[in-house]
Amino acid sequence: MSREITISVFKFDPRDKASKPEFVDYKMQEDPGMSLFIALNKIRETLDDDLSFDFVCRAGICGSCAMIVNGKPTLACKTLTSQFKDGHIKLMPMPSFELIKDLSVNTGKWMDGMSKRVESWIHSSKEMDYTKLEDKVEPDVAQEVFELDRCIECGICVAGCGTKAVNENFVGAVGLNRVARFQIDPNDERTDADFYELVGDDDGIFGCMSLMGCEDNCPKDLPLQNRIAYMRNKLIQVGKQK
Amino acid sequence: MKINYCDTLVVGGGLAGLRAAIVARQRGLNVKVISLVPVKRSHSAAAQGGMQASLGNSNKAEGDNEDVHFIDTVKGSDWGCDQRVARMFAQTAPKAIRQLAHWGVPWSRVKEGDKTAVIDTKKVTITETKEAHGLINSRDFGGTKKWRTCYTADGTGHSMLYGVANKALGEDVDIEDRKELISLIVENGICYGGVVRDLISGELSAYVAKGTLIATGGYGRLYRVTTNAVICDGSAHATVMEAGGTLGNMEAVQFHPTPIVPSGILLTEGCRGDGGVLRDADGYRFMPDYEPEKKDLASRDVVSRRMLEHIAKGKGVDSPYGKHLWLDISILGREHVEKNLRDIQDIAMSFNGIDPADENGKGWMPVRPAQHYSMGGIRTKETGELTTLKGAYSCGESACWDLHGFNRLGGNSVGEAIVSGMIVGEYLADYCENSDINISTASIESHIKKQKDYLQSILDRPKGESAHELKKEMQDVMDAKVGVFRNGPHLEEAVRELEDILKRSNNISVEGSKSLTSANPGLDSAYRVHKMIKVALTVAKGALDRTESRGAHTREDFPKRDDEKWLKRTITSWANENDTLPTVSYEDLDVNTMEIPPSYRGYGKKGLIIDHPDTWERKEVVSRIKEQLIADGSDRYAIQDALMPYELPSNYKERNRRLGDSGDE
Numbered sequence A: 001m002s003r004e005i006t007i008s009v010f011k012f013d014p015r016d017k018a019s020k021p022e023f024v025d026y027k028m029q030e031d032p033g034m035s036l037f038i039a040l041n042k043i044r045e046t047l048d049d050d051l052s053f054d055f056v057c058r059a060g061i062c063g064s065c066a067m068i069v070n071g072k073p074t075l076a077c078k079t080l081t082s083q084f085k086d087g088h089i090k091l092m093p094m095p096s097f098e099l100i101k102d103l104s105v106n107t108g109k110w111m112d113g114m115s116k117r118v119e120s121w122i123h124s125s126k127e128m129d130y131t132k133l134e135d136k137v138e139p140d141v142a143q144e145v146f147e148l149d150r151c152i153e154c155g156i157c158v159a160g161c162g163t164k165a166v167n168e169n170f171v172g173a174v175g176l177n178r179v180a181r182f183q184i185d186p187n188d189e190r191t192d193a194d195f196y197e198l199v200g201d202d203d204g205i206f207g208c209m210s211l212m213g214c215e216d217n218c219p220k221d222l223p224l225q226n227r228i229a230y231m232r233n234k235l236i237q238v239g240k241q242k
Numbered sequence B: 001m002k003i004n005y006c007d008t009l010v011v012g013g014g015l016a017g018l019r020a021a022i023v024a025r026q027r028g029l030n031v032k033v034i035s036l037v038p039v040k041r042s043h044s045a046a047a048q049g050g051m052q053a054s055l056g057n058s059n060k061a062e063g064d065n066e067d068v069h070f071i072d073t074v075k076g077s078d079w080g081c082d083q084r085v086a087r088m089f090a091q092t093a094p095k096a097i098r099q100l101a102h103w104g105v106p107w108s109r110v111k112e113g114d115k116t117a118v119i120d121t122k123k124v125t126i127t128e129t130k131e132a133h134g135l136i137n138s139r140d141f142g143g144t145k146k147w148r149t150c151y152t153a154d155g156t157g158h159s160m161l162y163g164v165a166n167k168a169l170g171e172d173v174d175i176e177d178r179k180e181l182i183s184l185i186v187e188n189g190i191c192y193g194g195v196v197r198d199l200i201s202g203e204l205s206a207y208v209a210k211g212t213l214i215a216t217g218g219y220g221r222l223y224r225v226t227t228n229a230v231i232c233d234g235s236a237h238a239t240v241m242e243a244g245g246t247l248g249n250m251e252a253v254q255f256h257p258t259p260i261v262p263s264g265i266l267l268t269e270g271c272r273g274d275g276g277v278l279r280d281a282d283g284y285r286f287m288p289d290y291e292p293e294k295k296d297l298a299s300r301d302v303v304s305r306r307m308l309e310h311i312a313k314g315k316g317v318d319s320p321y322g323k324h325l326w327l328d329i330s331i332l333g334r335e336h337v338e339k340n341l342r343d344i345q346d347i348a349m350s351f352n353g354i355d356p357a358d359e360n361g362k363g364w365m366p367v368r369p370a371q372h373y374s375m376g377g378i379r380t381k382e383t384g385e386l387t388t389l390k391g392a393y394s395c396g397e398s399a400c401w402d403l404h405g406f407n408r409l410g411g412n413s414v415g416e417a418i419v420s421g422m423i424v425g426e427y428l429a430d431y432c433e434n435s436d437i438n439i440s441t442a443s444i445e446s447h448i449k450k451q452k453d454y455l456q457s458i459l460d461r462p463k464g465e466s467a468h469e470l471k472k473e474m475q476d477v478m479d480a481k482v483g484v485f486r487n488g489p490h491l492e493e494a495v496r497e498l499e500d501i502l503k504r505s506n507n508i509s510v511e512g513s514k515s516l517t518s519a520n521p522g523l524d525s526a527y528r529v530h531k532m533i534k535v536a537l538t539v540a541k542g543a544l545d546r547t548e549s550r551g552a553h554t555r556e557d558f559p560k561r562d563d564e565k566w567l568k569r570t571i572t573s574w575a576n577e578n579d580t581l582p583t584v585s586y587e588d589l590d591v592n593t594m595e596i597p598p599s600y601r602g603y604g605k606k607g608l609i610i611d612h613p614d615t616w617e618r619k620e621v622v623s624r625i626k627e628q629l630i631a632d633g634s635d636r637y638a639i640q641d642a643l644m645p646y647e648l649p650s651n652y653k654e655r656n657r658r659l660g661d662s663g664d665e
Ligand SMILES: Cc1cc2nc3c(=O)[nH]c(=O)nc-3n(C[C@H](O)[C@H](O)[C@H](O)COP(=O)(O)OP(=O)(O)OC[C@H]3O[C@@H](n4cnc5c(N)ncnc54)[C@H](O)[C@@H]3O)c2cc1C
Pocket: B011, B012, B013, B014, B015, B016, B017, B034, B035, B036, B037, B039, B042, B043, B044, B045, B046, B047, B048, B049, B050, B051, B052, B156, B157, B179, B180, B181, B182, B215, B216, B217, B218, B227, B228, B229, B231, B232, B235, B236, B266, B268, B372, B373, B395, B396, B397, B398, B410, B411, B412, B413, B414, B415, B417
């Protein structure tokens, strides 16, 4: 026997003057193995074709679908409805990002800004000849870079961040992790002093209050606090020499 | 009405679109990229297993080169591909991957010394040399002679896409997301960009350009059970047909053997490449019985068919979601699973509650074939330009450039996305540098107005058909009748039913919001579904008319590959707006210019091929040329050039150096 579940969804269209923020309850029969991806699409297909939300890969890979599920920022596609014992699920859009409509927020725009701010690309002056053998990289170093490269820009660490809640300009764990990623990448010629210019202030590495809202919720289990501490130590050394 | 001008408009921000945009930007053009979603969320991010390039660094890749990669690709395609394109690809791939390494893609690297691998369920020791230490590593994938698939654990697509997207940011490429192309602007047979809908504000505007690239990915969502992301709906393929472009080989659809049941989320081929195996209801490893040589790592179409055959023999495992088989990677050991197949473990745990590293059958994952890749697509020339529409180009999965013919090899599609982005990007930039925008503002505005009136007419429609319902019906038809095994009667039904669904889709209405000036998911579905049904018809009709079996296209009523009648590419188009069926024509493949004339692909029984009348003569010519040049002391490059000359832009044709090359050859 399947049970009935209630999904309570925040609805609001900031572009429509007549729209008022409200929660709308949708009731449905729960299917075995039902995820919030399946449930929300069922709502759109059978109950409300105007409900906005974002899914792309529906497999926890692309970072599109983060939202606040019963108070916790998480990837909706990887959340099974069966884990909510009382059958009540409350969904809200993530704070800290521009609201597009209902559960859809503009994480893309924010991440773009972050990427430009930390100059999230390899800085290399080397002229390469790609017909020749590639530069060697220590296997363990490549693996380490990959570990930090796994961030999917879902925004959960930003939504869960206490620092960000009080400091609008904080670059977020995602931004600091990104800096750490390029710092250890042998292709990148930037020095610690260069990274200091980008994030060596209270909106960056010295802003983090170590509240752990990022690491506790990161769906990729990135070692965020550890990397932030590592970068902080590096950049303190730069600061000392200034 | 708003009109944006640029030199080059790139529609699609996956690997293909972004890579081409970088070329155009580096050539000094003013480029705009638009995408349905933030570009780093494009479906390319989902590729797990890797990219093929013949670097030949690791022990099991020794002796690899572009010739071997080329042969594997042509065989894999069941001789349906364009061999010149396959050459262009194989030659450029090593450069592409080395460049990506420099851009920061953290490819797994070779480690000197002994390591254990699982081959054929047995542990073996592989020894890597000191010289190879630190070079890019590769793993085994289906249908390849060498271990050629370069990877970053099982997050290859993600790392590649981030590498390329970050590079695009660094090059200051102008990227706009949540923007959808809904029609192309064509005047006098030349394409000048398109009409674009802003998915946040609902606003329609024109993006006018000298040259336009369509890199919108595949059409997997025509099927319900698919590994593809929800945005891979193929609606842009219809948009291209509506503007006078054509589609090639749409019936060539790949089904992957091992998506997990029931969600259809992919478990990469790397699972079997690394040594995992398929098992049946009795826990028996059945693939060696069917394919003694390649076993679990036979080509994808072959493994998918064998699995369904085995289920039909009563060896499937029962479940509420139908019968399935098992994929066992526990034999690789927990350490390997947790390091190299971590995303797989995460998927199995999150969606099925299974830890695949668990031993004694507990970790086996339920799998069954599902739609995975679109070999067919927007038909282009070798330069990427559409065959029937000047100024419009296509590359990546959305295109039928024709690298893959009737089956593409694992690891060749992220490769195609990048490599075709590089090559087509250069040809597109040439075009943009040498052309002008010859279209009046009034004409552009009339294009916008036409789309606006169309969308408004959908919103104004009182209660009509439901887009969701029609989409469901379409997907049911595609899953049931245009799947792995096909036959005439089912395909005839499919075409008839889809035609009926298409007619009904002219009457789709929107239940909820009637707003044209804000995000409106109801409206999104309404116009997309209508386009999707058209594309579904090109797949079903192409499959019905092709009375042979080739690669992934398997006709139960025509089991032979018929080179005599079917060594040709299916071309579908939409001649008139009010047509209810696509127009079908064909393009011949010329045996007399093939570097490798058609032959046995190496799977199943021999004698399942009807030869083309020119095949044997071409074989003779090829072997004569080869013998003569070898006798003259010519090298492999000269032989290749004599058999099938081809061109490449930039310096892509230069020889690829490998470990052990003297360096001055
Ligand atoms: C689960 C999975 C695993 C895979 N694993 C591998 C692998 O290991 N190796 C391999 O070689 N291949 C793999 N593939 C295939 C490979 O990932 C794709 O073929 C390739 O990434 C396609 O790249 P693309 O740039 O052509 O398209 P995509 O990455 O799909 O990008 C399409 C882009 O077009 C945009 N778009 C679409 N329509 C519109 C429109 N109308 N207007 C504006 N923008 C639009 C989208 O927003 C997106 O940015 C895998 C595929 C899947 C499904």
